[in-house]
Amino acid sequence: MELKEKIVKAFDQRFGGKGTLYASAGRINLIGEHTDYNGGFVFPGAIDKVIMADIRPNGTDTVNLYSIDLDEKSSFGLSEEDAPSQQWARYVFGVCRETLKRGGVVKGFDAVFAGNVPLGAGLSSSAALESCFAYALNDLFNSNSIEKFELAKIGQSTEHNYCGVNCGIMDQFASVFGKKDCLIRLDCRSLEYEYFPFSIDGHRLVLVDSVVKHELVDSPYNKRRQSCERVAKRLGIDTLRDAEMADLEAVKGDISAEDYMRAKFVIEEKERVLDVCDALNRGDIDTVGRLMYETHRGLSKDYEVSCEELDFLNDIARECGVVGSRIMGGGFGGCTINLVADDKYDHFIATAKEKFNAKYGHAPKIYDVIISDGARRIEE
Template sequence: MKLTIDDVRRRFIKHFDGTTGSIYAAPGRINLIGEHTDYNGGFVFPGAVQQGMMAEIKPNGTRMVRAYSIDLKDYAEFSLDDEKGPSATHFRYIFGVCREMMALGIPVEGFNTAFAGDVPLGAGMSSSAALESCFAFALDDLFGKGDTDRMTLAKVGQATEHKYIGVNCGIMDQFASCHGKANNLMRLDCRSGEFQYFPWEPKGYKLVLVNSCVKHALVGSPYNDRRNSCERVAKAIGVETLRDADWDKLEAVKDQISEEDYKRAKYVIGEYFRVLAVCEALEKGDYETVGQKMYETHEGLSKDYEVSCEELDFLNEIAKECMVTGSRIMGGGFGGCTINLVETDLYKHFCETAKAKFKEKYGKEPVIIDVVIGDGARKIC
């Protein structure tokens, strides 16, 4: 269900003093291509979506934040001067953003807020980054001068994850939520922070996520293991990250590294070039090449990086059978969604087939999520 201003305002009025404040929003995101490249100094290619987080906020003249989560029907109060903060994760995001904005010199004061989201849970669309970006933008607007650059606001969200949530994330999710622009995807250089908008208005195509609603329990630290593999290969080659490697350099050290490390590096180097190929194809309106590269990415994530799972590979095979232009895992892997570039004429057939075949095999239907590329963090009213 689409979140509306009325939904948030009604709850804000009910839980606070009957007056209204200002309403802000920030989106979740998709990533067309460029997976597991951020910590290798490469490129990612995200876009903001229409689903996201929305919050009504009103200064209350104290040093206390009074927050109500509409979705979870949960309430908390905390002091801006308390270094520990609330224990519940959904409130710690807000606390962390407050503290990080204060560290930037923004004179944050106490406020009342009610917030909610319509980002599908478990779909890998970064509801947490949307919440962080929403509050960072709002606090800058309410208590600062409203001129803090958006990359700084994105870094506030990233620092919140690192310091207050314990998630050592990259910058892509918060970047996309802050910088999103309707009908545009963005190529972000994760090493330099430079980015470029690419128009995304494909005629005759739709982007659709198919959420497997699966998240496999993982033993050990699979993400850290893969990161360590990449770092070992980079060291063997003599470069800082695999961003600076190429096929010849990888082959030159093949006998010095394990087969597993070789496969991990093979995927990452290939993904670097695939992102650039997709950018070039988009500038030409060549969506067939975009789709081909998406399939290549899935193959690499499945066979070389080994972060897929049976259910996601099954959805990818259904996409091929339905003549979908492009399909791949979106996100870290081991569950979640595939992202699919589908010709409009094939959309209905693909969705119906995916739901029917997946249910027949696994006993439950996947969730279809239509993607519309929207704007980044903003004030609504």
């Protein structure tokens, strides 16, 4: 049964009749990793994997939710003290509260939702959930008067204030602003953005999920962030966004070898995002792929956020003639994102499954993704 049919049927069974259907997408980031907190650029796009909800105002001050995927329900009021205990329901509660805090209108509603965004693969299913409900509440109760950037910030604030995750804006931004066949270059400092056509005829994007997440004894993200901040301070600038490699070389003797490597990656990655945008404008897919491999090498050797399994998958991609491949996300497990020519696809997938299974005792999961629209109302 199609996702849409499943949701409509479950809504009728639980609440009777029909609501209005909304969806928002998971996301990929083609290039631009660990650049967001350094004031740089990211280059995400929404994908054809979504969270979808059927929603109808109920004339009360109570929200009634049913998650098909978890087979769980939750009901809560709209005041701060009404926060639900279930973690999944807090995402929707947080969106309601953050909308109200901004002067928006939210009233009671009934909703059924489900999704096909793979969990744990780094595709931001939580941002898709937040964006779906933020868009829906804006449409149902606020005549779409809340600007799209504010919808993304509602999702981000939900993570910060109700879910305990101090995330950046990229995931929610991509989920709200996603546009079919386009990637979005977002300037994480000014929040200016630009769409770039992502036409890759004869190629496809595929994620290879290692199904591995290494438990970390310290906080590696905070340590890397501190390295970047120390170098920026030594250079007398706010963030590494304003640094060039010549600036870094000039202070190399004054900073630790580790701080040097971390800063080197960030400065080079800033330039790679811009170079990928230029290459796409020229239709130069080979340069896009080469820069993806360079990012993987930097993440593995300079930023040191890779792991054995992800490096192994990257090596297989290179051996199979994949155009570009790199870690996607924070690292230490998760996925590689791969730009694959159609005629190399079957061989690459078969080889990755066979070799990874032989070495690690389980096959990776494979997700083909297509760049698609973000948050939207689904017309019947």
